[in-house]
Amino acid sequence: MSQPMPPENINSHILAVLSLPLLDKLAQLELLFDRCTIRQIQDIYPLIVHSIFGVNSNPLGWGLRTTTLENAVHSYNRLHQFFAVNGIWMHICHRLLNETTKFEIDINLLPRKFISMLQGGPMFYSDLINIDPIKHQLTTLSLNAFDFYMLHFVLHALQPLHTINPIAMQIHSERTKTVYQLLVAEYLDNFLPQYPNANIEPSNYASSVKAPQQLPAPSLQPQRQLRYLKLPSSYRNENGEAESVGVANTSSQSSADGHATASRIYTWRSESVVHFFVDIWLRYDVESEHHLPSSEFVRGVRTLVKQIHFFANGSRMDHSPLCQLRKLSLNMVKGRIYAFLCSLIDRWPLDSSLSVVLELWLSYIQPWRYTMGATNRTMGINYEPPITSVYDGFIIDNLIVYTHIFMQLLPRFERLDYSVYRNAYMLHRLAKTFAQQDLVERLQRFERLHSGNSYGFDSPQRQVNMLNKSHNSSYNAQWNPLVSSNIPLLFSEHMHSRIQSFLFGISMARNSVLTNIISTLRKEIMDRQRSEGYIKNLLKKILGETTQDEIMLRDLSRIPEVLRQCIDAFCRTFNVDPSTLSMHETLPAEPSPPASPSLQDFSFFDSNDVLDASMLTPHQMSLNTSNMQPTVDPALLPIKSNEIKPLVRLLHRISEAINNKYGSRIAAFYERDDFYGKLSRQLLYAPMTEKWFEKSNGNVDIYEKQLPPRVSLRPLGSIPSICLMIFALCFGHLWCGEAIIGLLLLCTVLLIYCMILALLS
Template sequence: MYQPMPPENLNSHILTVLGLPLLNKLQQLEILFERCTVRQIQEIYPLIVHSIFGINGNPLGWGLRITTMENASHSFNRLQHFFGVNGIWMHVCHRLLNETTKFDIDIHLLPRKFIGMLQAGPMFYADLINIDPLKHQVSTLSLNAFDFYIFHFALYALQPLHTINPIAMQIHNERTKTIYQYLATEYLDNFLPQYPDASIEPSNFSSSVKAPQQMPVQALQPQRKLRYLKLPSSYRNGNNNASGAVSGNTSPQSVDSSDATCRAHVWRSESVLHFFVDIWLRYDIESEHHLPSSDFVRGVRTLVKQIHFFANAAHVDHSPLCALRKQSLTMVKVSIYGFLCSLIDRWPLDSSLSVVLELWLSYIQPWRYTLGSNNHRTVGVLYEPPITNAFDGFIMDNLIVYTHIFMLLLPRFERLDYTVYRNAYMLHRLVKTFSQQDLVQRLQRFERLHTGHNYGVDSPQRQVNMLNKSLNNSYNAQWNPSVSSDMPKLFSESMHMKIHNFLYLISMVRNSVLTNIISALRKEILERQRSEGYLKNLFKKFIGESSQDELTLRDISRIPEVLRQCIDAFCRTFDVDQESLSMHESLQTEASPTASPSSQNFSFFDPNNSINSSKLTPMQMSLNASNMLDTVDPALLPIKSNEIKPLVKVLHIISESINERFGSRLEACYEREDFFGKLARQMLCAPMTEKWFEKSSGNVEFYEKQLPARVSLRPLASISSLCLMAISLCFGHFWCGFPSVGILILCVVFLMYRILLAVLS
């Protein structure tokens, strides 16, 4: 039983509630929804939606894209409970569902490409658009409560929060999952279900919101195709078929009761599919000043995977959703190629390229997202689903997405630094995808078919029809006009040579990692351990502490094997003679001593310490660039997970003050040759040369800075050091009666340990 709130207090009260902190706001809104009538909720509903997503205000909104389980677990759980598919908010949206309650969105607030799509008059939006009678253009969208929320939810992903908020910038560079990503996954899985017998929640609502009805023509609705807007000639308000687009020949008079029943059960799935695909895949990457964030690309990948699951179950689904399942992949195909090309063109050349790579690999592998492959997956067991003939139509229909995207990525992979393990693993993911079963053989066969010369056919569509008949495949493949005979072919002689040269580059990098980088890093670690002494190394092994160099060596040691597997798989897949790579490499090795004695240790810099690129080949530039690394003061390295962040900053300030005041004395003591000098070398950080690259002026400049012997108190901020001090305090309290005695004993033991190291050195 709802207790109505006085109308005069509602507006002021909702503004007060929306200004509260998040947890208090959620609590007050739950109380408000229980007290308000449907009419009152309808009045404040747009204000709440605008507040959630930061419309005309703080772009963070309620922080859905910066809240994670790691940084705010309580807020994460409360938001999940509030916005889930069976949460309070979704039930409020369904309370407002009826045929008359509509909420308008100004067309000028929408993305440019989305507006262009609306001007083309797609059938799904025919009963949602309002037309300006003077300009004869779309002016607003009128949406019911559910569509209004889902539409804004999809738009919220386009906000460039990673450029305006430091928290979002940090989160979007990691693989942490925000509550927004969690909710997007939950909505897609619920409204685009994998299993045919799955129920769409919430199920207890009036289902006659979007059922087709015979309604009179609106006063502002044109009867003919306009110059600025294309609409079907048989258009009437509410005339949508079960699939939501494509077939525009059905008139209101031909809509029977069965069609109305079907539409009543699937309209929410229609809305979710159209809004997410039309908004996300029409992100104008080329015109936007900022790139989309990594979490947005991961969200698009989640959408692609869910649509694969949704579409692949069409052959076993006999419910009203079947027609929508068959249409879903076609909707994605319209925009995915341009979306991927724009991403690849502008994405930076670093390890974050993996999010774009994984999106592409997810789209071109629909066989991984079927009910059968989902049932075969077990924890800890790698399952490779087979590529059956049922997917030949998809491969043929998306041939350009396989071949041309591969050719776009290859030059960018040539410029990656493979001394970084994540980059080597990216290459491994690419090779692993194209080496599975006979995927490349299928691509080669379909690409040859598209040329038409070897088959004696006179039109592309006839080629497609012939292939469909020969495969006895029910997939409705349509000729893609982007695939023309003038476009470079993946299986051509020129591409074969490019792949050969790429593999030679990878083999050279692998040998460089094996012979130079790993051995040099091991030598540095051994020299450092030798200088620290046996007892200190034994103590480190006892507490299980690993240095940053040892962790780096662990990653780099895995690179040669990963690159070897990539070379082997590439050679098998693209029919490259692996022996020719070895011969080419041996010829380079034999020719190098005859050139000049200095060529074995070739460097960017001439004797004048300036760069002379005229002597460099692209291969030498790549190998030299991979060896040019920053060297910074260990006290300035990023804070590690086993350190207390505020304490690191405080100890750094104290260390800097000590070094500024007593720097000359510390340096003189470090240089002494007597026992006190040996002890100082055990207590202080050794002198070093900092090296880094500066890009602020627009050009990359190399800088060096000499650091003297200095004090660094940062090790005291580690959790292991704090635990050791806590144990000392407890020891002093229980055994001596004074906690300070325990700290004093610890300091004496530490000093004796350092004196012993100085004597042994």
């Protein structure tokens, strides 16, 4: 048995442990928790939580949002093991659970919109709020150990790390999973379980941490009035009867106390998780914050939305104490998601990263994809679950989220450059979602019924009542008088004309990719290969080398078919006649005549390099942005499937060391005009200007960096190169008696080949 820690040493010891490197810190904390008493752990618990999330110190904390499998595999696995739902940290949180142990969190650490919500006095937070009796102001929240950790965990996602840390900035741009994202998915899946009979871990504890109380239906009306937001005035159960949220009758109160206490022990952690995530994340003040949220944060919100759908869709088969929370959870999201999505779309940069916002929206409006039946299917990735009448109530209540968000996104899609594959794929995701026949039919029908007296009803409320009766829906919608009667309709004549014009532009973009961009790039690649000679091209194929132009051509070749599918899908959705677009599908392949000087020479800047946006049109913006492509050092391109990752990374470090030490000599050899200079230009990477984009303040800025001539050993890390060296070693062993001789012969042949190219250059 471990020896207990002396009380007088605990505070100094914990500060020393928290200053250690990450892996040493985790190991020492595990030993410390084993030796400390509950009272000692209670004293140091807030210090550890603040250290984890960088409260009042380095905002990176322990690196939960910067550690990935790619950049630190051992740290990634250790952090996940430590913070997992059955890890040592979660067990420590549960060891501290009792009615008297509370931890204070300063109100200044909370977001402004969350504080405003707390001042409204929501019932869930009523026993957590501390108010200054003199100033009558909210000062702190008193939380148990689990809630204290979980609230800090949720708040950590709001830190704008992508603006202050290079690693986090890279994660902001790439679809890389951090430890934080993994834990978000794991916590939500555990505390908001999909299956009714699932256990919530850790399950080996029993504590009456929170007093039993009726779970309130949250206020669904946002702080500010939204013009088109329509929400139900009250929650209704499956029989269409009002669900009571008041105090139980006096006669049944005493008999329900025992059951309420048992239910509270089982459900309170799930209540805390759903309230903290929804109330804080979906109140992110996109409009007022100086920095945009990171792509990682938006992907986290999407994980939350998907899990809420799983959680809520299980209510029909759940008879446990979680059933009521399942029913209320989706209403909590519904009260915030519209304003959150509108704010994101308004400020998000017009580039391929818009896909994270698009996928969040598409996940919310397709709850039928997140059911036990859909996840149990083995029909492949293209399986489309049916949209049954069970979801009619959801579609009615969220009609504005379907229609108005689509209309808000359409101008952004009109300005995208579809010579970029990721942009074309974004459009394909949008078209495929709205091409679902069951969804289109429902949206058209519900929009007509809500557009006012279309069917001769004397009031919008009566239309809704008739709709509920005609479809025998278990979801009883309510007409919200705040909804304007002049809502722009998605399936109106005006939108039909606009969609037709939009598809006209998509068809032109498809034709441009086919006849201009692809053919021009293919011709440039063929000309370069012709100038390099047959032997060098054959050697590149053997070594598996692929240039950036070839990668771009491969992506571009997929774009015309993707855009064709988008056009077909939108034509079916909005009843557009494809024949009106056929003239743009069969344009001749010969080069188009030169554009007029006004368009060909158009620039964002005048002769004094001053931005003049007075005459900008979407087409003119496209002419400029289509030429703005990131240029990356070939040595830093993503590792391909025919390369060995550890070897490529090792060779990159060796190349960097050589370039840092001998960079000036390498550049001098490259610039020489004699034979050595020609040979150097065959062996070294040529100087280039590296260009990339960075997002800040809602804008996209382009940055440049001059790269000198440099050594790159990356080609040696490919599988064909290794196979060629193994073949040379076997040849030397079998025919020359020494394996190394075969490798020397291979190097000699390659050197002679490069010398011949140098002489001919």
